Amino acid sequence: MLDINFIRNNKELVEHSIKEKMYKNVNLDEILTLDDQRKTLLQQVEALRKERNDNTAKMKNGKPSDELIAKGKEIKEKLSTLEADLSNFEKELNTKLKTVPNVIFDDVPLGDESASVEVKKWGECKATGVDHLDYAISRDWVDFERGAKVAGAKFYYVKGGLALLENALIQFGIKKIVEHGFTLMDVPDLVNSRVLEGTGFAPRSSEQSDEYYIEGEDLALIATAEMSITGYHMDEIIDEEKLPLFYAGLSACFRKEAGAYGKHTRGLFRVHQFNKLEM
Known part of the structure; x- marks a missing residue:
């Protein structure tokens, strides 16, 4: 703020x-x-x-x-x-x-995603290739149709080899970060309004808010494990000699993708739920 x-x-x-x-x-x-x-x-x-x-x-x-x-x-x-x-x-x-946004740095490009500037590139990108969604559907690895039937648009099932690959990548990531001294956490998937505000995710207007709120409760589903991890030491004073503290959290992430974001994005981008390892 x-x-x-x-x-x-x-x-x-x-x-x-x-x-x-x-x-x-x-x-x-x-x-x-x-x-x-x-x-x-x-x-x-x-x-x-x-x-x-x-x-x-x-x-x-x-x-x-x-x-x-x-x-x-x-x-x-x-x-x-x-x-x-x-x-x-x-x-x-x-x-x-709390509704006033932070100021923009001078070197931040203005505009939508089309105005983004490529900072670094690694590897060779193929000029042509099969769309990731078509590739996954052809192997019965992902099902958006049944996901929509169960939960609505932008929800999906990941199956078979792709589910195994995701799990393997998560385990690989966990192994690497633990080797570098991070403490792994299974974090709460719900946080209260103090954590939302303290991490900068609230309050926002309805067209800007990405959070799913629990009606009648002072709780919302997390958009990233960062929210739960940041709240871990809320209201505490940490002795300087104990710093730095390194934490990692594995969680499901829930996002409305409010506003224009995600409207025209196809496949496994800008979805409403996904798993992420945060550090």
């Missing part, structure tokens, strides 16, 4: 990032005005708290007068109202701040 002072001092930069990331319903003027109102309320609250403390100090000097008692009650009532208002302003401001 961007600091409100950073937003205030770099408004044009933040607005540029909002525009290029195509975030809707993010109004920086509204956020900055809300912060100004919060500051004004905070000043009023602090002034009343000082007045309350001064009045309390006077009441301790002998028997308090009826005037001091009445003034104390009046301050208490005013302070209670203003503190409630301040709390509401802070909650609203915090909620709106």
Whole structure:
């Protein structure tokens, strides 16, 4: 989450990032005005708290007068109202701040996937070849039709040799990362809203959100084991001598692929569920 002072001092930069990331319903003027109102309320609250403390100090000097008692009650009532208002302003401001995206680095290409820049290439790519989905279907390794029947579009079954290959690759990956000192974890497939927010996956608007939420519960299916691993040490202070800590998590990953992403992607890309080894 961007600091409100950073937003205030770099408004044009933040607005540029909002525009290029195509975030809707993010109004920086509204956020900055809300912060100004919060500051004004905070000043009023602090002034009343000082007045309350001064009045309390006077009441301790002998028997308090009826005037001091009445003034104390009046301050208490005013302070209670203003503190409630301040709390509401802070909650609203915090909620709106979480909708503001991080700023874009200068070297990040702008646009959709067609604007992506190739950074590194390994091996030789065949100019022509069989489509991966056609290849897998012809060998009865994948079944999207029955996956859709059971769970909807972009769900699928992996079978036979492809399922064995996936399992072998996972085991190969586990062996390698354990050799390099990583601790392997089987992680929760569900996390609460604090973990979602702390890892930057929430809150997002409906057209940006990738998470499947459990109705009536403060839980969502993880989009990556990174979410569960990051939450492992939540609210803890780790001794510096214990660092660095290396963790890896194997999990199913669940993603809505909201918005335009995945609409025109064929095969085993941009699906709603897949297995991944995260480190």
